[in-house]
Amino acid sequence: MFHRRPLLPAFYKHRLATICASVAFISGCALPPLSERTPSQAISAEEAANTRLGQALQPLINAHPGLSGVRALPDAHDAFAVRALLIHAAEKSLDVQYYIWRADTTGMMLLQNLHNAADRGVRVRLLLDDNGIRKLDRELALLNTHPNFEVRLFNPFVIRRPKAIGYLTDFYRLNHRMHNKSFTVDNMATVVGGRNIGDEYFGATDQTLFADLDVLAFGAVVQDVSYDFDRYWASPLAYPIDQIVKLKPTDIIDDLDLGQVLKQNPDRTQRYLHVLRDTELVQELLQQRLDVEWVKTEMVSDDPIKAEGKANAKQMLSYQLHHAIGTPALQVDLISPYFVPTKTGVRGFERLRQKNIPVRILTNSYEATDVAAVHAGYIKRRKAMLRAGIEIYELKKLSSGNLNKKGKNPFGSSGSSLHAKTFAMDGERVFIGSFNFDPRSANLNTELGFVIHSPTLAQEISRLFSERIPYSSYRLALNEHNKLIWLEQEEDGSIITHTTEPGTSLFSRWWVRFMSKLPIEWML
Structure with a gap:
């Protein structure tokens, strides 16, 4: 009797099954085809001029053709209040774009305000990078069912939890993120800057607080921001949330409870309701009493195709920034929380110093940073910059225990990390x-920002380096043995010299040095 041989040995059957499972897993992680989206654009200038904001601002805009009214927002409470009160003032549209939106007290308060605006007929377009919306899938998907509220996720993860799995199968795509931050109301006023949406950005947590800076603007530059938002809104990477996040058939918007987090933190919620009552910035804006500076303001922004890895040099913010701000002739004062200059950047600073142009830099110290890997990318360039004559300051980790106390950090509110x-x-x-x-x-x-031709603002930043930063930071230097030292200036003028990096342990110093040797600088 003849026995039929198996078509495949057991070993190959197992390998084939593994390969098939892997292919199915990878296919399941792939971004699905983009289905039809409802096209939309910023409201017209005519519509904007007929809003309450438009009626208050248009006479001022007409009196300053081609210029923009700008007001810096260094204070965390003011930054929150301006956003919340502008939502209350909105009548036609809210175009909101962020990298991170937290499911915490201030995040939920602002989401609740956006929902209320949609209820009263304001069109809300909310564009969020999908890497920064932890624990908000259901809430955002429910808001998207509102007829006046549309949510899109930029460069989304297909596997929702844990999202990190996506990096295993689609690293190149997911390693590009939308880091832009803008908040535009009725196409008349906008807030642009460094802050995301969350308690740590608005001074509302006992944990890490970020010292940050935004600018409120109206006038000519607002049209540019609205155009840029429309570009990102129409990007092939901007997916309607209902194509990524699936609600249960029983889920309806009436089930939405954005106040649940607020009930868990009643004291904090009340504190921020008081902040809204105490802030008069938006009321002053509506009454044409707000102290602003009318200056030339240029928006610089990456083309959204940068997130697809397809942008050419002229479509990048770095190219636009160079052409907008020009070449320094007298001095440069740079503030960057995540500072990785690379060898090329150090050479650029060295060339400035060769021309006797002073360069002063403020970044986070190890104890203040929230990203140790970035610090590893920075530390290997410190000595070269110091030898070139560049002044380097590292922000100390300041106390963040008292949410109402003004600290010594250079941005006007207490904070434990520079942002x-x-x-x-x-x-x-x-x-x-x-x-x-x-x-x-x-x-x-992708990034977004303003180049503001304002001697007033520029000199304020320079004064920070002269008057406040030395007291809130460590100044770096090299001793006679070419070793790094950290100089801490006290209020009485005395100086404490640290010969090891403040806030570090033997292990943390070893670990950061080890990371600095890895070939990861391009990702930092």
């Missing part, structure tokens, strides 16, 4: 936005 991204040039021009001085902002993430 502002700004630099001033020649005491005449200043950049404020989302762009960090690192390879990730330059090459991978």
Whole structure:
């Protein structure tokens, strides 16, 4: 009797099954085809002029043709209040774009305000990078069912939990993120800067607080921001949330309870309701009493195709920034929380010093940073910059225990970590936005910011380096043995010298040095 041989040995059957399972897994992680989307654009200038904001601002805009009214927002409470109160003032449209939106007290308060605006007939377009909306899938998907509220996720993860699995199968795509931050109301006023949406950005947590900077603007530049939002809204990477997040058949918007988190933190919620009552910035804006500066303001922004890895040099913010802000002739004051200058950047700073142009830099110390890997990318360039004559300051980790106390950090509110991204040039021009001085902002993430031709703002930043930063930071230097030292200036003028990096342990120093040797600088 003849026995039929198996078509495949058992070993190959197992391998084939593994390969098939892997292919199915990878296919399940792939971004699905983009289904039809409802097209929309920013409201017209005519519609905007007929809103309450438009009626208050248009006479001022007409009196300053081609210019923009700008007001810096260094204070965390003011930054929250301006956003919340502008939502209350909105009548036609809210176009909101962020990298991170937290499911915490201030995040939920602002989501609740956006929902209320949609209820009263305001069109809300909310564009969020999908890497920064932890624990918000259901809430955002429910809001998207509102007829006046549309949510899109930029460069989304297909596997919702844990999202990190997506990096195993689609790393190249998912390693590009939308880091832009803008908040535009009735196409008349906008807030642009470094802050995301969450308690740590608005001074509302006992944990890490970020010292940050935004700018409120109206006038000519608002049209540019609205056009840029429309570009991202129409990007092939901007997916309607209902194509990524599936609700249960029984889920309806009436089930939405954005106040649940607020009930868990009643004291914090009440504190921020008081902040809204105490802030008069938006009321002053509506009454044409707000103190602003009318200056030339240029928006610089990456083309959204940068997130697809397809942008050419002229479509990148770095190219636009160079052409908008020009070449320094007198001085450069740079503030960047995540500072990875690379060898090329150090050479650029060295050339400035060879021309006797002073360069001062503020970044996070190890104890203040929230991303140790970025610190590893920075530490290997410190000595070269110091030898070139560059002044380097590292922000100390400041106390964040008292949410109402003004601390010594240079941005006007207590904070334990630097998050502002700004630099001033020649005491005449200043950049404020989302762009960090690192390879990730330059090459991978999309970014947005303003170049503001304002001697007032530029000189304010320069004064920070002269008057406040020395007391809130460690100044770096090299001793006679070419070793790094950290100089801490006390209020009485005395100086404490640290010969080891403040806030570090033997293991943390070893670990950061080890990471600095890895070939990861391009990702930082």
